[in-house]
Amino acid sequence: MxxxxxxxxxxxxxxxxxxxxxxxxNALIQKIGARVxxxxxxxxxxxxxxxxxxxxxxSSITHGVMYYLGPVFRLTGGVGLLLFVPTIYGxxxxxxxxxxxxxxxALYFVFFGTLGMALGAGESGHPNAAIGITRxxxxxxxxxxxxxxxxxxxxxxxxxxxxxxxxxxQQAGFTSWTLFTNPLAVAAAMLSFLGSMMRPPFDVVLxxxxxxxxxxxxxxSSYLALMQTNRAIFPIAKIVLYMSLFFGGAxxxxxxxxxxxxxxxxxxxxxxxFPRFRVEQSIRWFLIWAVPxxxxxxxxx
Amino acid sequence: xxxxxxxxxxxxxxxxGVEPALxxxxxxxxxxxxxxxxxxVTLMPRAELxxxxxxxxxxxxxxxxxxxxxxxxxxxxxxPAAYLKIVEDLFNWARSRSIWILGFGTGCGAxxxxxxxxxRFDAYRFGIQWRPTPRQANLFVISGYLSVKTLKRAIRCYxxxxxxxxxxxxxxxxxxxxxxxxxxxTIKRLDDYLPVDVYIAGCMPRPEALLQGFExxxxxxxxxxxxxxxxxxERFDWYKANQKQIxxxxxxxxxxx
Amino acid sequence: MRELYARLKERCALGELTQQxxxxxxxxxxxxxxRQALTHLRDSEGYTHLVLLTAVDWLEDGQFQLTYLLSxxxxxxxxxxxxxxxxxxxxxxxxxxLWPTAATYQRELREMFGIQFPGSPGVNDDxxxxxxxxxxxxxxxxxxKRFSEENYNHRPGRETRDPTTxxxxxxxxxxx
Numbered sequence: 001m002x003x004x005x006x007x008x009x010x011x012x013x014x015x016x017x018x019x020x021x022x023x024x025x026n027a028l029i030q031k032i033g034a035r036v037x038x039x040x041x042x043x044x045x046x047x048x049x050x051x052x053x054x055x056x057x058x059s060s061i062t063h064g065v066m067y068y069l070g071p072v073f074r075l076t077g078g079v080g081l082l083l084f085v086p087t088i089y090g091x092x093x094x095x096x097x098x099x100x101x102x103x104x105x106a107l108y109f110v111f112f113g114t115l116g117m118a119l120g121a122g123e124s125g126h127p128n129a130a131i132g133i134t135r136x137x138x139x140x141x142x143x144x145x146x147x148x149x150x151x152x153x154x155x156x157x158x159x160x161x162x163x164x165x166x167x168x169x170q171q172a173g174f175t176s177w178t179l180f181t182n183p184l185a186v187a188a189a190m191l192s193f194l195g196s197m198m199r200p201p202f203d204v205v206l207x208x209x210x211x212x213x214x215x216x217x218x219x220x221s222s223y224l225a226l227m228q229t230n231r232a233i234f235p236i237a238k239i240v241l242y243m244s245l246f247f248g249g250a251x252x253x254x255x256x257x258x259x260x261x262x263x264x265x266x267x268x269x270x271x272x273x274f275p276r277f278r279v280e281q282s283i284r285w286f287l288i289w290a291v292p293x294x295x296x297x298x299x300x301x
Numbered sequence: 302x303x304x305x306x307x308x309x310x311x312x313x314x315x316x317x318g319v320e321p322a323l324x325x326x327x328x329x330x331x332x333x334x335x336x337x338x339x340x341x342v343t344l345m346p347r348a349e350l351x352x353x354x355x356x357x358x359x360x361x362x363x364x365x366x367x368x369x370x371x372x373x374x375x376x377x378x379x380x381p382a383a384y385l386k387i388v389e390d391l392f393n394w395a396r397s398r399s400i401w402i403l404g405f406g407t408g409c410g411a412x413x414x415x416x417x418x419x420x421r422f423d424a425y426r427f428g429i430q431w432r433p434t435p436r437q438a439n440l441f442v443i444s445g446y447l448s449v450k451t452l453k454r455a456i457r458c459y460x461x462x463x464x465x466x467x468x469x470x471x472x473x474x475x476x477x478x479x480x481x482x483x484x485x486x487t488i489k490r491l492d493d494y495l496p497v498d499v500y501i502a503g504c505m506p507r508p509e510a511l512l513q514g515f516e517x518x519x520x521x522x523x524x525x526x527x528x529x530x531x532x533x534x535e536r537f538d539w540y541k542a543n544q545k546q547i548x549x550x551x552x553x554x555x556x557x558x
Numbered sequence: 559m560r561e562l563y564a565r566l567k568e569r570c571a572l573g574e575l576t577q578q579x580x581x582x583x584x585x586x587x588x589x590x591x592x593r594q595a596l597t598h599l600r601d602s603e604g605y606t607h608l609v610l611l612t613a614v615d616w617l618e619d620g621q622f623q624l625t626y627l628l629s630x631x632x633x634x635x636x637x638x639x640x641x642x643x644x645x646x647x648x649x650x651x652x653x654x655x656l657w658p659t660a661a662t663y664q665r666e667l668r669e670m671f672g673i674q675f676p677g678s679p680g681v682n683d684d685x686x687x688x689x690x691x692x693x694x695x696x697x698x699x700x701x702x703k704r705f706s707e708e709n710y711n712h713r714p715g716r717e718t719r720d721p722t723t724x725x726x727x728x729x730x731x732x733x734x
Contacts, residue, residue, distance in 0.1 A: 038420040042428070049398035049428055053439075056392035058380035058464035058530075061558060213433050220436035220463050450688050477713040483703035485695040486687065490711045547709060550689025 010093045011083055015233070018082060018240075021257065022232030023047045029268050036272045051228050060221035063124045070120015071219065071226035077113025078234035081106055085241050088256060089167045089249040103161040106241055107151060110196070113234065114140050117215050124218035132214025135279045136205040142283040143195025143202070149294025150189035154245055156301045157182050163241075167249035177248040184297035186246045190266065191290035193242060195282065197235060197264075199271040202282050239263045350552055372554040377534035380464045382525070389525065396439065396465055397522040398428040400515065403438035403462065407455055408445025409505070410471045416508045429515060435461040440518070443495070445505070446474035446487045452494060453548050459495055460557045464530045467518060470500045471511070479504055493543045496529035559583045562603060562637065570595050573640075584625070584638040589650070592641050596626065596656055605630050605637055608656075611663035613671050617698040620645045622673060626653075643673070652678035670696035 027044045034041030062068055084102045088094035118137055121129040157178070158166050170177050179186045195202045205214045216227060239260045243249055247263065250256035277285060352366045365371075383389040406414070417424040418431070432438045435458045447455060459468065470491045473479030478489030491497055498521055501514035521527040533540060537556075545551055563575045563585065573586035587595055599605040605628035614623040626639045643650055652675040654661040664675040669685045672694035684690070693700050 034423075034425065039423045040420075040426045041423075042425050046399070046428055049395045052391065052395035053399040056383070056395055056465075058382075060463060216437075217434050218436055224437060448686070450686060453688070477716050478706075478710075482716065483706045485700070485702045485705050488710050489706070490713050493711050543711075548689065549691065550684070 007097065011096045014087050014094050014096055015079065015082065017253075018087070018236050019229070019232050021260070022236045023051075025236070025261065025264060026232060029264065032268060033272055047228070047232065051225055054220075054225035054228065055222055057221040060223065063218065066119045066123040067218075068120075068223070070117050070123075071223045071230070073116020073120070074113035075226050075230045075233070077109050077111075077116065078230040078237055080112065081109040081241065082233060082237035084109065085237065085244055086164050086167065086249070087240055088253065089164070089171070089244070089251050091251075095164065102163050103151060103155060103166075103245075106163065107148060110147075110238065110241075111140070111144060113230065121215040121218070126218045128213075129215055129217045132205060132217065136215055139202065139205055139279050139282055140196060142286040143192050143290075145192070146188040146286060146290035146294040147192035147196070149291065149298060150185040150192070151245065153182060153185040153188075153294065153297040153301050154178055156298065157185075163244050167244045170248040171251075174248075178246040179248075182297060182301065184293055184300060188290050188294035188297055189242065189246060191286070191293070193238075193263075194267050194270055195286060195290075196238065197267040199267045201271065201274040201277045203271075204276050204279055204282070207276065235264065236260060368554055372557070374554065374556075376537050376556045377460070377530070377558070379531045379534045393523055393525055397519040400427075400429045400440050400467075400518070401432045401438045402429060402440045402442055403435050403458060404431040404433050405435075405441070405455070405458055406444050407447055407451050408443070408472070408474065410442075410445030410474075413471070413505050413508055413511060414442065414444060417511060422508045422512065424512065424515070427512070427515065427519075435459075436463065438462055439465065440467045440469060441495075442469045442471055443475050443491055443497075445472045446479065446481045446484075447491065448486045449488065449547055450486075452488060452544070453553075456494065456544060457553065457557045459533075462530075465522075465527070466530045467498045467522070467527050468495050468529055469514060469518060470497045471514075472506060473502055473504045476500050476502060488547065494540065496532045496540075498527045498529050559635070559637075565603075566595060566598065569598060581633075581635040582638075583636075584640055586640040586642065589641050589643060592626070592639060593651065593653065593656075595639055596628070596653060599628055599637065599639075600656060603630070604632065605635075607631055608659055609636060611653075611660055611667070613667050613673060613696075615645070615671065615696065615698045616642075617645070622648050622671065624650060624667075624673075648673040650675055652676065652681070654678045670694055672697065 024044060024047075027042055027047050030046075031041035031044070083096045084105050086095040114137060118133045121133045154166065155161055158169055160166060166178075174180070198206050206216075207213070216224065219227060240256075242263055243256075243259050247259060250259055350367050352364065354362050355365045356362050383392060402414070406412075414431075416422050417429070424430075435441075439462065441455070441459055441462065443455065459466070468491075470476060474481055474487065475491040475497070478484070478487065481487040482489060488494065499514050499518045501510055503510055506514070518527065541555060559575070559577055559580070563572070563583070566572060566585070570587050570591040576584045578584065607629040609627040609629045610625070611627075612625050614625070616623060621642045622645055624641045624643065626641070627636055628639070629636050641650070648671070650664075650673055652660070652664055654664065654677075661678050661680065664673075664678045665681050665683060665685050667673045668675060668678075668681050669687055669690070675681050687695070692705075695702060695705070
């Protein structure tokens, strides 16, 4: 297959749109959370100010190579996930680098950033970071399990590992979405989604009041800014994956924005309504409620 | 830095030439005998800072002197602003719009910061938020009186913050000692020990006053005048001398970044 | 409270009972009998909680008064035992084996008043005053104002007003 060089600027354009959308969406979500608490909330461009400030800090300290690579891996996870999933179905410009076996790769990228973070935070030498990453990895692993089961269920259902093909089957109309054809898998995946969006009730790993903010304890300046960039890209990339697998994908940008916002809101609504779980509670919750759903969905397919 | 391990006799209070202490009725109290309270004080550095032998994972034993080997001895340096003025202006705008406060309540004034998070005052709308680690914070609010013990921790935290960093002294105690002006254990001038950008007077200042103080700090940052970190680096020796004058058990490196 | 005093008096040489409230009383006793009284109160009378251990500096008498305040949790009663010890080379027996929390109080008293408690765990560690080498600051002959002026930099321009006269001037400028 000849490589189409035009894909690179297209991919960068996707990245640019998704990054800005993510920055604004994150601020909007923060604002919604604040309004629930009867606060006015942050300005919509607050994340840009934070990002520029962190890039603009004059000094930074490194603790070693892995410490530096941690945020880089994390960003790679986000960007990679985004680029290997067709952002807009049927568009030559925004299908990016998706190919036949991309579902497996996407699963890997979902986990990649956390692993990179584990190495980086471990090298920072701060005990809180090490404790935080242990808690984070246990929780993310428990949360990823139902998602992986759901993905295999979907792959079995459509007999393919190509996300583009999966989206193509769902284009016939509402009723052909995986949401309706395989509701159990979607349910398992959505429970896992709550766990991996780093919002309450499963954000105990990153919550500022907990073991001071866990893995990123030692991260600052540009390192933190890289992670903030990823915070804008990664949730969107993850939602794009969900949207493609379960909710019929998006054929144009307006539909994309709408669907991403709606899926994000699921975790927000749950988050503002429920208090935080402790790590062992959330692991137990995933294993008791989400994993059986995933297993059941595979069995039924 | 060398930790002195010594044992010395500490004399009681000096009584020569001092007026006899008076009790509440104005009666002279019995004079204190010189050396009456003498006691032997052994200045022991903390155990983890002592020189010791460590066995590495490969089985080789080597000697470690923690203060020298685990910490870097380099002092702070003056960090220049961005080369282009327009870039520095952009950075200053972002810094003023994104003030991250270190969540370290050093005194009673910290209680006045809590209301700022509540719906009534909601400092988040001004881009102010609290961070739990000094690495990510830009603003250190010295909230009220600072005892010598806390000052030591405050210095460590301040030095771990990254370069454009600001200090706000909250309450009268940071300015001239406030109601603790004759205390045996609190400092009276914060700016002798850390470079302060803004003082907020009051005992305690109300949350509105705090917000006003933060607005003033923002104006300083926007104008590029809040260069406390560079000032600290320039006059490092002076600040260190002041700090060491009152912190007697200095068992940490000179610069704890 | 009276009955308790009577029962305790059979065992120890007690001073007079000072009853502050119906449920709060203090009694003074000699140093040698403190441990016996504390043990009896804790094990037989139900005063199981050591509320505080503090000291008062009676400079004129040359004595320190140590107060051991015990609490009866179910009856809601407090009983204080007072012991007077000489101020010079003050030393007291540790009671950390009766209440482990006492070790912390004794550490504080050692630092703030200079009362030695031999055998108490960690009693010579710094508590609040790190690296303090001078006279313990809670002793009444310690001049805290002078110490502060000598040790901490002062910012000039501070005014001190007597609240009574100042408020009179503010409220009634023409005089009363």
